[in-house]
Amino acid sequence: MKNAVQHWSGGKDSALCLYHALRQPQVHVSHLLTTLNEHYQRVAMHGVRPELLDAQAQRIGLPLQPVWLPEMPSMAEYEQRMATALSDLRRQHNVTVSxxxxxxxxxxxxxxxxxxxxxxLEAQFPIWHKPASELLAEFFDLGFRAIVVCTNEQHLDASFCGRELDRDFLRxxxxxVDPCGENGEYHSFVYxxxxxxxxIAIRRGEKVRRSYRNPATAETPSDDCFRDAPTPAEAGFWYCDLQLATA
Structure with missing residues (x-):
């Protein structure tokens, strides 16, 4: 059996992907890996607090490997930090699958x-090319629940941010707009x-608009979540600041 690391954003796609990865008899998922912005202390792209990410990992029962990125990483810097993290997992835990x-x-x-x-390392994509309707029906039917934590205002206005990801949201x-948000229309947090x-008991905090520099390519890893001020050539994004609920 091969040890694997699940690239984990905390959102619906990685959550459903993990569901399928855990059922592959030839693979043992041993770790989660997440990129975070070290300046803003948020999950990259999603703007989620690290303590919520930790709450997910604790409930899954898998160790979390954070990859901390600077405010505006170059591709070279992103690749170097990812390579270091993955190499460490391979060397220390015999991880051979991403x-x-x-x-x-x-x-x-x-x-x-x-x-x-x-x-x-071997790359695996358990939910690759699944139709959106099939993917989302499976997500709901299996009992996953999620909140939309980020929306791109080029596609969705602020009213969509902070909503429950459910069939009403899709309607x-x-x-x-891609129902799965595959083009970056929205991101979610699975609770x-x-x-x-x-x-995970959560509460919705403030909803804020922040600017995010448009990546030059789909794979550019830069993350500008919760920036203080917009700069030219940037798009607006809305974020719902989720927090752990206290008793």
Missing amino acids: VFGDLHLQDLRAYREQQVAALH DLPPG EAPYFSSP
Whole structure:
């Protein structure tokens, strides 16, 4: 059996991907790996607090390997930090498989395969090319629950941010928006899953608009979540600041 690391964003795609990876008899998922912005202390792209990420890992029962990135990493810096983290997992825990929750972006898949192959790792994509309707029906039917934590205002206005990711949300999506948000229309945070030991109690904090520099390519890893001020050539994003609920 091969040891694997699940590339984990905390959102619906990586959560459903992990569900399938855990059921592969030839693979043992031993770790989660997540990129975070070290300046803003948030999960890259999603803007989620690290303590929520830790709550997910605790309920899954897997160790979390964070990869901390600077505010605006170059591709070279991103690749170097990812390579270091993956090499450490391979050396210390005999991890030989990287599991990704990508769906349809062929260029991104090719990029990931190339990067992990250079580290003598195998890339796997358990939910690759699943139709959106099938993927989301499975997500709901299995009992996953999630909150939309980020929306791209080029596609969705602020009213979609902070909503429960459910069938009503999907029915309200404007024409042209990918139901799975595969083009970056929205990101989510999973607070209940069939493999969680218990749901995560959360509360919605403030909803804020921040600017995010448009990546030059689909695989560019830069993350500008919760920036203080916009700069030219940037798009607006809305974030719902989720927090752990206290008794």
